[in-house]
Amino acid sequence: MKTISYGRQEITEDDIKAVVGVLKGDYLTQGPMVEKFENDFSRFIQASNSIAVTNGTAALHLAALALGVREGQKVLVTTNSFAASANCIRYCGADVEFLDIDPQTMCLDLPALEQKLKSAKPGTYSGLVAVDFAGYPMDTESLRNLADQFGLWIIEDACHAVGARFLNSKNEWIFSGNGKYADISVFSFHPVKHIATGEGGMVVTANAELAAKVRLFRTHGITKDPSLMLNPVDGPWSQEMQVLGYNYRISDILCALGASQLQRIQKNLLRRRSIADRYASELGDIKALSLPKVPKNLEHAYHLYVVHTEQRGELFSHLQKNGVNPQVHYIPIHQQPYYQNLYGKMQLPRAEKHYQTALSLPMYHGMSDEEQGHVIKVVRKFYLG
Ligand SMILES: Cc1ncc(COP(=O)(O)O)c(C=O)c1O
Structure with missing residues (x-):
C-alpha cells in the first residue's frame, strides 16, 4: 500500500x-x-x-x-x-x-x-x-x-x-x-x-x-x-x-x-462525513485520544480531521513508521519568527495547547475503506498494543 x-x-x-x-x-x-x-x-x-x-x-x-x-x-x-x-x-x-x-x-x-x-x-x-x-x-x-x-x-x-x-x-x-x-x-x-x-x-x-x-x-x-x-x-x-x-x-x-x-462536491462532502463517522465509531473508545465534536446544528466540511493527544509526537512518528503521513495544523501564526520579530513573543494559551496536542489524521474524499482501515489499525495498535 x-x-x-x-x-x-x-x-x-x-x-x-x-x-x-x-x-x-x-x-x-x-x-x-x-x-x-x-x-x-x-x-x-x-x-x-x-x-x-x-x-x-x-x-x-x-x-x-x-x-x-x-x-x-x-x-x-x-x-x-x-x-x-x-x-x-x-x-x-x-x-x-x-x-x-x-x-x-x-x-x-x-x-x-x-x-x-x-x-x-x-x-x-x-x-x-x-x-x-x-x-x-x-x-x-x-x-x-x-x-x-x-x-x-x-x-x-x-x-x-x-x-x-x-x-x-x-x-x-x-x-x-x-x-x-x-x-x-x-x-x-x-x-x-x-x-x-x-x-x-x-x-x-x-x-x-x-x-x-x-x-x-x-x-x-x-x-x-x-x-x-x-x-x-x-x-x-x-x-x-x-x-x-x-x-x-x-x-x-x-x-x-x-x-x-x-459537479461532484455533494458526493465528496458525504464521503468525507462518512470517513469522519467511521473514525468516531472505531477510535471513539480510546480515552487518550480526543476526536472532533460536532453539534447537530451544523455540517462540518472535514477538510481536515484533527484529533488531540498528549502523546502527539510519539503518535506522529508511529504513524510515519507504518505508512501513514499525518500533519499538524497549525503552529500558531503568532509563534512564527516573522511575527515574533515584529510584535515580540506573546502567549495565546489555548491555541498553543491546541498546537502541542493536535494531529491531522488522513481525510480526503478519495481515501478507500481499505486505506482508512489501515490508519485505524495503526492508531489502535499505538494505544492498545
Ligand atoms: C486557512 C487558509 N487560508 C489561506 C490559505 C492560502 O491558500 P493558497 O495555498 O491557495 O494560497 C490556506 C492554504 O492552505 C489555508 O489553509
Whole structure:
C-alpha cells in the first residue's frame, strides 16, 4: 500500500476531459470557463458574487485591498491558521493582533473577542479575519452582530470550508463563506482542499461595490468597460488603469478543472462525513485520544480531521513508521519568527495547547475503506498494543 497522506486530490477522467477540452479550444486564460466556474460556485454556496483568482493567498490579499486595509490600521486575526490569513493584512501595511481560539471549535473564541473589544478604546481595530478551521462552519451570524457593535468589517477565511453549513437563528442553513454575514470570504483550491485545481482561489461577497473593486484589483487595476472610465474614451481599444492592481487572474484551464470537480462536491462532502463517522465509531473508545465534536446544528466540511493527544509526537512518528503521513495544523501564526520579530513573543494559551496536542489524521474524499482501515489499525495498535 502507498503511504497514506493526511490529504490528497482526486482527478477523474471527466476532469481530464474538461481540461483537454480547454487545451483544444480558443482560450487558455480569460475565456468562458472562468465565468462558468464562478457562476457554478455561486450557485452551490448560494452567493451573489464569486470571483476566481490565482490562489487563496491572492484571494485574501484582494479582500484586504477591497476593504481598504492600510498602514496605521490594526486588524484582529485568529492565530490558529495558515500564515496567509495574517499576511494579507501585512501586505497592505496594516498591523495584526492575534486572537486565541475556542478549544472546542478551534476557531476564534467569540466571548473572549467580545471581552477584548469591550475593553479596547473605540476605533482600535478596523476589522477581523476569522477562519472556519478544518471545515468547521463558524457562527458568522453572531460574529456579524458583534462586529457591527464595534464597527468592524469581517473577512471570512473559508479556505477549509467549501460546503460547510450552520443553522442561523431563523433556522436557515447558511453555507460558510457565502457572503450572508461576512463582508468578504475567500476559498482555496490547493490540492489538499475539497476542490483541487493545483493553484486556485475564490473571493466571494454579497456587496456589489466590493466585488467590483476585487475584479479591478485582480487584473492590474485596469478596466475595459467604457461606462466606468474616468478619462474620455478614445476608441474601442481604450482601457484604463485606475488603481495599482495585480495579475491575480486564474486560467481557463484551471477553471475547467474546478468546474468539473464542483459537479461532484455533494458526493465528496458525504464521503468525507462518512470517513469522519467511521473514525468516531472505531477510535471513539480510546480515552487518550480526543476526536472532533460536532453539534447537530451544523455540517462540518472535514477538510481536515484533527484529533488531540498528549502523546502527539510519539503518535506522529508511529504513524510515519507504518505508512501513514499525518500533519499538524497549525503552529500558531503568532509563534512564527516573522511575527515574533515584529510584535515580540506573546502567549495565546489555548491555541498553543491546541498546537502541542493536535494531529491531522488522513481525510480526503478519495481515501478507500481499505486505506482508512489501515490508519485505524495503526492508531489502535499505538494505544492498545
Ligand atoms: C486557512 C487558509 N487560508 C489561506 C490559505 C492560502 O491558500 P493558497 O495555498 O491557495 O494560497 C490556506 C492554504 O492552505 C489555508 O489553509
